[in-house]
Amino acid sequence: MTTRERILETAIELFNDQGTKAVTTNHIAAAMGISPGNLYYHFRNKESIIRAIFEQMHEVGTREYLAINAERGPGTAESMFETFVMIQRFNWRYRFFKRELTALVMSDPQLGELFLASHRTNLAMVDAALERSIHQGFLKPMEEEVRRLLAEQVWLVTLFWLNYLEVGGEQVTDASLIRGTDHLQLILEPYLSDAARMAVQENNKRGPTRH
Incomplete structure (x- = not known):
């Protein structure tokens, strides 16, 4: 699974559990164990x-x-x-x-x-x-x-x-x-x-x- 695919899967899991308003890109990056900069390389924002x-x-x-x-x-x-x-x-x-x-x-x-x-x-x-x-x-x-x-x-x-x-x-x-x-x-x-x-x-x- 690529980093981009992992970002999407992690985001789906967090959004399902907490809703989109409560989840930031930093939360997604932290859950994946990657830097926010790495996430922003694939996606500009939430x-x-x-x-x-x-x-x-x-x-x-x-x-x-x-x-x-x-x-x-x-x-x-x-x-x-x-x-x-x-x-x-x-x-x-x-x-x-x-x-x-x-x-x-x-x-x-x-x-x-x-x-x-x-x-x-x-x-x-x-x-x-x-x-x-x-x-x-x-x-x-x-x-x-x-x-x-x-x-x-x-x-x-x-x-x-x-x-x-x-x-x-x-x-x-x-x-x-x-x-x-x-x-x-x-x-x-x-x-x-x-x-x-x-x-x-x-x-x-x-x-x-x-x-």
Whole structure:
């Protein structure tokens, strides 16, 4: 692992434990056992570290999403529900960003631009997945406007499920993360084809996302 990668990993750990306001670049350098000057060689300030972490988040999330689609098939029930659980576990790894999302993107215009681009990309991925599901007969045909609204509903639950658990004082566990898939199924249920309902029932029996 390079020094730059170690800085990011250490920052993620400290931010998760203490929040970004309580952690300075000196704290990060001290935790790593390097000089502040060494850290500044790689990052100008704490804001640049947070931006680099977010870029890592986007790259990792996209790579894992594509891997699930390659294994489970794009637009299938298995890929949809497994993606949901993957994102929740992903969000837990970067939980400081989830907790401070609004404050972080509002206080740093550059980070705000990065987040907006990532948000639009992810929402487009959800919409594309729904469109594939319609073509494959997993979902019933629907108007484009309805599909886009459905994509927003799915993305809202996916994006903020972890926040809901924490704000509600609920312990974040595999069971509570996976429970979000039940909400996802309720959102999609009115749009499922008969064949899809059978596939979802089989998926629930096998529990592929419950490992």
